[in-house]
Amino acid sequence: MKDINVALIGASGYTGLEIVKMLINHKRFNLHYVANTTGDTTLEELHPALKDVVNFQVDKADAKDVANECELAFLALPHKASMGFAKELLELGVKVVDLSADYRLELETYEDFYCEHEDKEHIKEAVYGLPEMYREEIKKTNLVANPGCYPTAALIPLLPFTDFIDEGSPIYIDAKTGVSGAGKGCKPITAFGHLNENFFAYSPLGHRHMPEIEEKLLKHSGKNYNILFVPQLLPITRGMYVSTFVQLNKRVDDPAKILTEYFKDEPFIRVRETPVDLKSVAGTNFCDIYADIKEDSLYLSSSIDNLLKGASSAAVANANIMFGLEEDEGIPKIAYVP
Secondary structure, eight states, X not given: OOOEEEEEEOOSSHXXXXXXXXXXXXXXXXXXXXXXXXXXXXXXXXXXXXXXXXXXXXXXXXXXXXXXXXXXXXXXXXXXXXXXXXXXXXHTTOEEEEOSSTTTSOHHHXXXXXXXXXXXXXXXXXXXXXXXXXXXXXXXXXEEEOOOHHHHHHHHHHGGGTTTBOTTSEEEEEEEEOGGGGOSSOOXXXXXXXXXXXXXXXXXXXXXXXXXXXXXXXXXXXXXXXXXEEEEEOSSSSOEEEEEEEEXXXXXXXXXXXXXXXXXXXXXXXXXXXXXXXXXXXXXXXXXXXXXXXXXXXXXXXXXXXXXXXXXXXXXXXXXXXXXXXXTTTOOOSOOOO
């Protein structure tokens, strides 16, 4: 079987780097075209860690050049920057995995929380790239909207319990992430002097990932849940830890058994017997989950690598599914331990 030529648009950031690290060892995907919004550089200059490992000329992104040479494009671009480029690629017959927020939400929700959408036609065709929810749909689509990192870690453990959750009670989601989720750009809250030995919430009860969680739970269950979501920044580089508290409307004797049965065929879900940790998933595409119960209150804890299962390795897994390959091809499974 011939290789599948792949483009990476948005090579400058952390998610672009992680995609490169996977694609250079992938059996079928051939990294063929690398670009960002400015060009005139190399991968080695953008990411010195790649010196003597892999180097590519980084071009200024051009959709026609991608379409002439590639069957698939990963878009590791910010929201708003991605939609125009995706629109052009799709019209030129290129399959797209978009890591931005531009195709994750219904149009009205997106415009309420982000900006006016420039590609209303394709937003209807996009498939939300969470295989644990939409694997069959991902197989058939030309456009995958990669989920946000927080929604990935929050949604997965909730999926088996939607029939047990009291629709009238809030779902409390306490979420903590490493600073790499904020990207490479310098911001006051991510400066070393502020972040080091510090810990704080940001955008509590108003973060853009809250409507994403609400919308996907509604589509999955048909129920409107009241999500109360508080993200917090940890003084670490990578990792995401989510604690979720829900009120149940019926008795659950063994939540771990429900999790195990629901996810028995999922290659990247691990149900733990003790509360999860960050080190065990760092550097992998795994989502680890733990559940406990006290009377009618359910506690769920989940952990992912925010740059991988929360972004880049999820994107490669989605691309594998789109092209009928093994879902785990090229996907990292060994954690950065110790």
